[in-house]
Amino acid sequence: xxxxxxxxxxxxxxxxxxxxxxxxxxxxxxxxxxxxxxxxxxxxxxxxxxxxxxxxxxxxxxxxxxxxxxxxxxxxxxxxxxxxxxxxxxxxxxxxxxxxxxxxxxxxxxxxxxxxxxxxxxxxxxxxxxxxxxxxxxxxxxxxxxxxxxxxxxxxxxxxxxxxxxxxxxxxxxxxxxxxxxxxxxxxxxxxxxxxxxxxxxxxxxxxxxxxxxxxxxxxxxxxx
Ligand SMILES: [Zn+2]
Numbered sequence: 001x002x003x004x005x006x007x008x009x010x011x012x013x014x015x016x017x018x019x020x021x022x023x024x025x026x027x028x029x030x031x032x033x034x035x036x037x038x039x040x041x042x043x044x045x046x047x048x049x050x051x052x053x054x055x056x057x058x059x060x061x062x063x064x065x066x067x068x069x070x071x072x073x074x075x076x077x078x079x080x081x082x083x084x085x086x087x088x089x090x091x092x093x094x095x096x097x098x099x100x101x102x103x104x105x106x107x108x109x110x111x112x113x114x115x116x117x118x119x120x121x122x123x124x125x126x127x128x129x130x131x132x133x134x135x136x137x138x139x140x141x142x143x144x145x146x147x148x149x150x151x152x153x154x155x156x157x158x159x160x161x162x163x164x165x166x167x168x169x170x171x172x173x174x175x176x177x178x179x180x181x182x183x184x185x186x187x188x189x190x191x192x193x194x195x196x197x198x199x200x201x202x203x204x205x206x207x208x209x210x211x212x213x214x215x216x217x218x219x220x221x222x223x224x225x
Contacts, residue, residue, distance in 0.1 A: 137174075140177050141180075152183055160176050175211070
């Protein structure tokens with residue numbers, strides 16, 4: 001009897017143990033499910049991270065490409081800037097050279113002006129030496145463009161007849177040059193007194209004196225009055 005009691009008690013104890021184990025198993029099962037879900041979530045997250053990672057990698061590759069392009073562009077620009085600097089240097093040198101040349105040119109011009117002035121002075125001196133001043137004798141300009149009477153602008157002009165030239169030379173010591181022209185009205189009026197109101201050149205060259213003497217030697221049909 002006692003053995004039966006002991007067996008029953010043992011069986012109950014075993015049963016209680018089994019139940020306890022079952023409870024614990026269920027707990028573990030629940031925990032396992034929770035862990036499984038956590039693991040699934042973690043896996044999803046890892047996949048997300050991997051996907052993000054590859055996106056970032058491709059973005060980085062793109063950025064690298066851009067960097068390479070920009071670097072090339074920058075090198076090209078740097079090259080252009082270097083060339084420009086060289087050009088700028090050359091331009092500066094040219095400008096300096098140009099300024100020097102301008103300076104030399106200006107000096108040369110000054111020299112030319114000085115020499116021209118000297119030459120002109122010498123010419124004037126020479127001309128003065130060639131001209132003589134015959135006390136009281138004058139000469140008209142040797143131009144055929146205007147009437148030889150100063151201030152006269154009349155466009156009708158004739159060659160001055162020899163007898164008039166002779167008369168004027170003898171009466172007023174004024175030599176009428178070979179090319180001189182005269183307005184017909186002056187010639188017909190015979191009043192040459194007006195010539196005394198004007199100042200004519202007194203510079204007479206050797207040729208003028210010869211011409212004057214030749215003029216006086218010429219015979220004329222007109223009677224000089
Ligand atoms: Zn006139």
